Amino acid sequence: MLLKTLNLQKSFGKTHVLKGISLEVNEGEVIAIIGPSGSGKSTLLRCLTQLERVDKGTIEVDGIQMVGMNGEKAVYADNKILHEIILKVGLVFQNFNLFPNFSVIKNIIHAQVKVLGIEKSLAHKKAMELLEKMNLKEKATSYPCELSGGQQQRVAIARALALNPRILFFDEPTSALDPELTGEILKVIRSLAKEKMTMVIVTHEMAFARDVADRVIFMDDGVIVEEGTPEEVFGNTSNERTKEFLQRFNQN
Amino acid sequence: MTIDNVPLHLLIPDMLEASVEVIKIFFLTIIFSIPLGFIVALARRSRFRIISFPTRIYQLIFRGTPLMLQLFFFMYGPYYIFGFSFNRFTACILAFVINYAAYFGEIFRGGIAAIPKGQYEAAKVLGYTKLQTFLHIILPQVIKHVIPATGNELMTLVKDTSLAQVISVPELFRVATNAGTRYFSSIPIIIAAPFYLIMNSVVEVTFKMIEKKMDYYKN
Ligand SMILES: Nc1ncnc2c1ncn2[C@@H]1O[C@H](COP(=O)(O)OP(=O)(O)OP(=O)(O)O)[C@@H](O)[C@H]1O
Ligand SMILES: [Mg+2]
Numbered sequence: 001m002l003l004k005t006l007n008l009q010k011s012f013g014k015t016h017v018l019k020g021i022s023l024e025v026n027e028g029e030v031i032a033i034i035g036p037s038g039s040g041k042s043t044l045l046r047c048l049t050q051l052e053r054v055d056k057g058t059i060e061v062d063g064i065q066m067v068g069m070n071g072e073k074a075v076y077a078d079n080k081i082l083h084e085i086i087l088k089v090g091l092v093f094q095n096f097n098l099f100p101n102f103s104v105i106k107n108i109i110h111a112q113v114k115v116l117g118i119e120k121s122l123a124h125k126k127a128m129e130l131l132e133k134m135n136l137k138e139k140a141t142s143y144p145c146e147l148s149g150g151q152q153q154r155v156a157i158a159r160a161l162a163l164n165p166r167i168l169f170f171d172e173p174t175s176a177l178d179p180e181l182t183g184e185i186l187k188v189i190r191s192l193a194k195e196k197m198t199m200v201i202v203t204h205e206m207a208f209a210r211d212v213a214d215r216v217i218f219m220d221d222g223v224i225v226e227e228g229t230p231e232e233v234f235g236n237t238s239n240e241r242t243k244e245f246l247q248r249f250n251q252n
Numbered sequence: 253m254t255i256d257n258v259p260l261h262l263l264i265p266d267m268l269e270a271s272v273e274v275i276k277i278f279f280l281t282i283i284f285s286i287p288l289g290f291i292v293a294l295a296r297r298s299r300f301r302i303i304s305f306p307t308r309i310y311q312l313i314f315r316g317t318p319l320m321l322q323l324f325f326f327m328y329g330p331y332y333i334f335g336f337s338f339n340r341f342t343a344c345i346l347a348f349v350i351n352y353a354a355y356f357g358e359i360f361r362g363g364i365a366a367i368p369k370g371q372y373e374a375a376k377v378l379g380y381t382k383l384q385t386f387l388h389i390i391l392p393q394v395i396k397h398v399i400p401a402t403g404n405e406l407m408t409l410v411k412d413t414s415l416a417q418v419i420s421v422p423e424l425f426r427v428a429t430n431a432g433t434r435y436f437s438s439i440p441i442i443i444a445a446p447f448y449l450i451m452n453s454v455v456e457v458t459f460k461m462i463e464k465k466m467d468y469y470k471n
Contacts, residue, residue, distance in 0.1 A: 049377050050376065050377070051373050051376065051377065083379060086376070086379050087379050090378075091374075093370060093373070093374065095370060097368075097370035097371060097373065097374035099374070099375075100470065100471050101389070101393050101396070101469055110388065111378040111379065111380065114380065114388065115378060115379040115384075116379075143468060143469040144469070145469055159378070160377075160378075163378065163379065
């Protein structure tokens with residue numbers, strides 16, 4: 001098992017956002033997380049990628065304890081272990097967050113060299129391979145501001161992949177894109193799924209979730225309401241909240 | 253050659269020499285006040301009020317009182333407080349550096365605040381340390397962001413050097429006014445204008461060049 005969380009809880013001030021999330025992700029699995037706005041999907045990904053701290057619960061990544069419980073309180077591992085763990089995960093943001101001052105290729109090389117200490121020529125080779133895979137080889141020397149949203153997002157995926165993460169998280173990777181550009185991102189994610197890349201994808205693209213995911217998780221109001229194969233969740237769910245969400249979604 | 257009884261062949265070399273003094277004040281102020289301004293900006297952003305609040309008060313005082321007064325203060329203040337004095341030039345540089353660091357602090361603070369949170373978050377998840385994030389990712393973007401305002405500030409600095417006359421630093425304006433008194437003429441002061449204008453043209457052109465050089469990407 002690559003990721004295991006138990007009873008994660010997170011509040012912002014008085015707002016209780018995550019109300020006990022237990023989740024397991026196996027090697028090679030693709031998980032889609034769906035749910036209404038404000039249900040805590042982004043917060044969950046941000047807790048798993050160390051951008052937020054949980055209040056309670058445990059997180060284990062690739063067998064290493066990231067957060068444990070000591071009585072009533074969550075206790076984080078020390079910084080060295082947290083750094084080791086962060087290298088095992090990658091995150092693709094809704095709005096890409098490429099480094100605008102770096103060229104496309106440098107966005108992909110830089111962390112390899114500075115963070116992993118990989119030799120520059122090797123990092124360059126790897127970056128070119130990834131760009132080739134993303135069908136962006138000719139954009140290597142461009143700057144992010146010169147690319148379309150879809151191209152920027154593919155660079156962001158390549159940048160994350162360059163560090164060989166064990167799990168890749170996506171937070172609505174297509175929702176900042178024009179509808180005609182979402183296809184190219186979904187295609188990339190599909191091809192990663194074929195290569196058995198472990199991925200957890202928050203998405204509003206129901207057809208895509210149904211098609212690519214091994215398992216679908218429906219979140220509402222800070223809890224996992226239902227979880228199952230795409231057929232179970234989309235096909236004939238017996239859960240009223242899931243039903244209502246999917247119906248409302250189909251109407252839009 | 254003389255105009256209005258002013259011997260230009262004597263005045264111009266004096267003014268050139270005085271311009272060197274202006275350039276000295278200009279560069280020394282830059283060298284010290286820009287790094288100091290960065291520290292001020294970071295201090296202002298500190299989570300600890302014990303750091304950010306006094307920094308804000310310092311900025312308020314030095315942006316809120318005349319630079320001329322600050323020059324007097326650094327020239328004569330230490331004697332009354334500590335019983336010693338800096339020499340003229342040191343007092344002058346101290347006043348300029350501390351005054352301009354307060355302004356640069358404000359400019360750089362704005363530049364740092366303009367960098368989206370997503371940049372820090374992306375860097376963090378990629379495993380960059382805080383220092384690496386600041387040096388490689390944040391700082392270059394901040395620099396690009398603050399170039400125009402910094403250029404503006406440095407043009408003001410060139411003109412502000414004329415205030416150093418109040419503590420008798422032999423800079424351009426003092427040499428011009430002294431000559432004006434000596435020859436009963438306003439010609440020396442008028443001649444000073446193109447000197448300032450030329451120096452500021454150099455500043456302006458340099459900053460336009462830097463801006464253009466950094467134009468290869470957009471934030
Ligand atoms: N930094 C924060 N400070 C305070 N409240 C926050 C913060 N981040 C998120 N929240 C709150 O937490 C709740 C869950 O937000 P979250 O972004 O996780 O939802 P989401 O499921 O990703 O929604 P969406 O589909 O709109 O992206 C919301 O009520 C939001 O207002
Ligand atoms: Mg979200």
